[in-house]
Amino acid sequence: MPKNIDQIIKELTPIFCDVFEDDNLTITKDTTAEDVEGWDSLAHIRLVVSIEKAFRLRFTAAEISDLENVGAMAALILKKLA
Amino acid sequence: MYEELSWLPPVPANFSELVSRATSGHELAHCATHALGDNQLRRIAKKLDDLKAAGISLSPLKPIRLGVVSNATTQLIESTLKGSALRFGLALDVVHAEFNQIAQVMFTEPDPFTQQKFDVVLVAIDHHGLPFVPSPGDVRAAEKKLQECLHYLKAIAQAVHCKSKAHVLLQNIAPINQSFAGSYERRLPGTWIWFVNRLNQELDLLDASYTTVVDIAALAANVGIENWHDPTLWHIAKLPFAQRFNPIYGDWISRILSARLGRSRRCLILDLDNTLWGGVVGDDGLDGIVIGNGNATGEAHLALQKTALELRERGIVLAVSSKNEDSIARSPFRGHPDMILREHHIAVFQANWMDKAANIKAIASILSLGLESMVFVDDNPAERMQVRQALPEVAVPELPNDPALFSRTLIAAGYFESVSFSEEDSKRAAFYQDNAKRAAILSQSTDLNSYLESLEMEATFSPFDQMGVTRITQLINKSNQFNLTTKRYSEAEVRQLIDDPAYFTLQIRLKDSFGDNGMISVIICKLGDITWEIDTWLMSCRVLGRRVEEAALAYLVDHALSSGAKKLKGYYLPTLRNTIVKEHYKKLGFVCVSADAESDLWVIDLTKYQRPVLPMKINDSRKSSM
Numbered sequence: 001m002p003k004n005i006d007q008i009i010k011e012l013t014p015i016f017c018d019v020f021e022d023d024n025l026t027i028t029k030d031t032t033a034e035d036v037e038g039w040d041s042l043a044h045i046r047l048v049v050s051i052e053k054a055f056r057l058r059f060t061a062a063e064i065s066d067l068e069n070v071g072a073m074a075a076l077i078l079k080k081l082a
Numbered sequence: 083m084y085e086e087l088s089w090l091p092p093v094p095a096n097f098s099e100l101v102s103r104a105t106s107g108h109e110l111a112h113c114a115t116h117a118l119g120d121n122q123l124r125r126i127a128k129k130l131d132d133l134k135a136a137g138i139s140l141s142p143l144k145p146i147r148l149g150v151v152s153n154a155t156t157q158l159i160e161s162t163l164k165g166s167a168l169r170f171g172l173a174l175d176v177v178h179a180e181f182n183q184i185a186q187v188m189f190t191e192p193d194p195f196t197q198q199k200f201d202v203v204l205v206a207i208d209h210h211g212l213p214f215v216p217s218p219g220d221v222r223a224a225e226k227k228l229q230e231c232l233h234y235l236k237a238i239a240q241a242v243h244c245k246s247k248a249h250v251l252l253q254n255i256a257p258i259n260q261s262f263a264g265s266y267e268r269r270l271p272g273t274w275i276w277f278v279n280r281l282n283q284e285l286d287l288l289d290a291s292y293t294t295v296v297d298i299a300a301l302a303a304n305v306g307i308e309n310w311h312d313p314t315l316w317h318i319a320k321l322p323f324a325q326r327f328n329p330i331y332g333d334w335i336s337r338i339l340s341a342r343l344g345r346s347r348r349c350l351i352l353d354l355d356n357t358l359w360g361g362v363v364g365d366d367g368l369d370g371i372v373i374g375n376g377n378a379t380g381e382a383h384l385a386l387q388k389t390a391l392e393l394r395e396r397g398i399v400l401a402v403s404s405k406n407e408d409s410i411a412r413s414p415f416r417g418h419p420d421m422i423l424r425e426h427h428i429a430v431f432q433a434n435w436m437d438k439a440a441n442i443k444a445i446a447s448i449l450s451l452g453l454e455s456m457v458f459v460d461d462n463p464a465e466r467m468q469v470r471q472a473l474p475e476v477a478v479p480e481l482p483n484d485p486a487l488f489s490r491t492l493i494a495a496g497y498f499e500s501v502s503f504s505e506e507d508s509k510r511a512a513f514y515q516d517n518a519k520r521a522a523i524l525s526q527s528t529d530l531n532s533y534l535e536s537l538e539m540e541a542t543f544s545p546f547d548q549m550g551v552t553r554i555t556q557l558i559n560k561s562n563q564f565n566l567t568t569k570r571y572s573e574a575e576v577r578q579l580i581d582d583p584a585y586f587t588l589q590i591r592l593k594d595s596f597g598d599n600g601m602i603s604v605i606i607c608k609l610g611d612i613t614w615e616i617d618t619w620l621m622s623c624r625v626l627g628r629r630v631e632e633a634a635l636a637y638l639v640d641h642a643l644s645s646g647a648k649k650l651k652g653y654y655l656p657t658l659r660n661t662i663v664k665e666h667y668k669k670l671g672f673v674c675v676s677a678d679a680e681s682d683l684w685v686i687d688l689t690k691y692q693r694p695v696l697p698m699k700i701n702d703s704r705k706s707s708m
Contacts (some may be wrong), residue, residue, distance in 0.1 A: 046158065
């Protein structure tokens, strides 16, 4: 069944909680690195690696660098899953 | 297998709760014994730091101060290493040299990195960090470059050791997939493939007194070189390998840290039925078990035997723990032509009906080895869980369903990592064997009831029905051990019993937290006005010790009483194989009224019967259908 952005964000939430070690973390499509404690460049890599593993997909270097917020991330995942 | 650490038990659902609740090094180390992903390793690593910062003693964890020198980004593996080392009872302190400051580490005096005291320094340089330039076909240039690179790595190891006094773990080089010329590439001097091969060979000849080579080439080969290298991550953050392999990398390094402290495992304890051979020797008989060449399952089990024997030649002591009659358990070792393991290879042979944890304790005590030296291999997940709960020090690998993968899993787990090999090692197994005089069985002292509770058993009691006829007949004709009378009935006879008003029949199914065990027990009673007679009572040995027989009796008593009966009687007819149920009725509170060579007769007075509290839920299909 085709998914939508909101479903992807829902699936991303436990990954974010895991990566940023905060079980109560909530994310929306507007969430950016500045909104989440500890989201620095290395944590970004950990996040990307965790997402790649969970969704069984791969990002290019350019995609990894360009992701500006959670919404963009979810949209990209959606595109790759399609 | 490697990426998922699949020999480790799965991460418990309440993992983050367990970690946040942990207040000691011991508890934290226990959290690490699961197949943790990298984020979970990070969580326990942080908790370790928190405990340390709070001044809490981490005893009995062994503190190790580890320095890391690399040409790549190593910040992300810091928590991986700390978390993984906890699995081995080590509390790491990790200090990185500045990114790509290798030359400074080597030549600056004094250098702030090596001035710190380290126990161990990990030199993690990959192919990106070597001064190698390909010169395909130019032998002289190729040899010169090879020597330069070798000298470079040696000089780093030497400088680190001399300045910090630490032992050096030097990673060898993961091969890279740059075979421009295909298969010919490795023969062509000056190519990357040629170079990495040669360099790794040279590294194996290094002075081992202060350097241990970490075989990253083997790790990369195990997971696949194509998977190991991740050019995207290298370009974006100078990460030396695909980060999904962090957990196995951390385990790989920790094994060596642990082996250097003499903490590798020393004894391999093997289950028998469906582990060392296919089938159940007590039920299938010596000629019914599956072992040996010519049969895929038999060959798979044989491969595990070969692995065990090879480990024995490395000094690993072999022992057996099996729920079996001793003489039956030993019979394949003595009399089966296809077995390669023989009795004289086994230092301690514990075949009895005690729980496995008690047997493993007995083995450890006989061999005078600690429980932390033990590895226990069993195909049965319930047994594995019992041992893990009762004896958390013992390593109990998860096994895949396919016996063809048993051996591979055991090897992948890396329990027997060693940093040296001596002549004594090859003789050690025999030495232990001499010491282990007689397998004295120690008392059953583990907490069996909490184990049974945790199985969340659910037993379903039903009369014989059409659906069950085939399996009932099979059990009646196949069960030899837990079988009071060993009476055999044909499928037609079983079918007749379904509607025979003169008989009370019972089939029992058992589920537990590991899944459905299917039909595991069959009872046939002949009705009587005052006394019911138990004609057949048998049970699968897989569920021995689960108190199912007590539940069965309680159920029989209920139905006998409500029919107006006052007594139950049952016979024990001894055979060569059913000695385990000799005391069956006695244990259940029956009184022996006559005994001779042919049979013992036991009776219980139902009006005085006391119902036990049992660790399982009972479903009575007779009730639900009414």
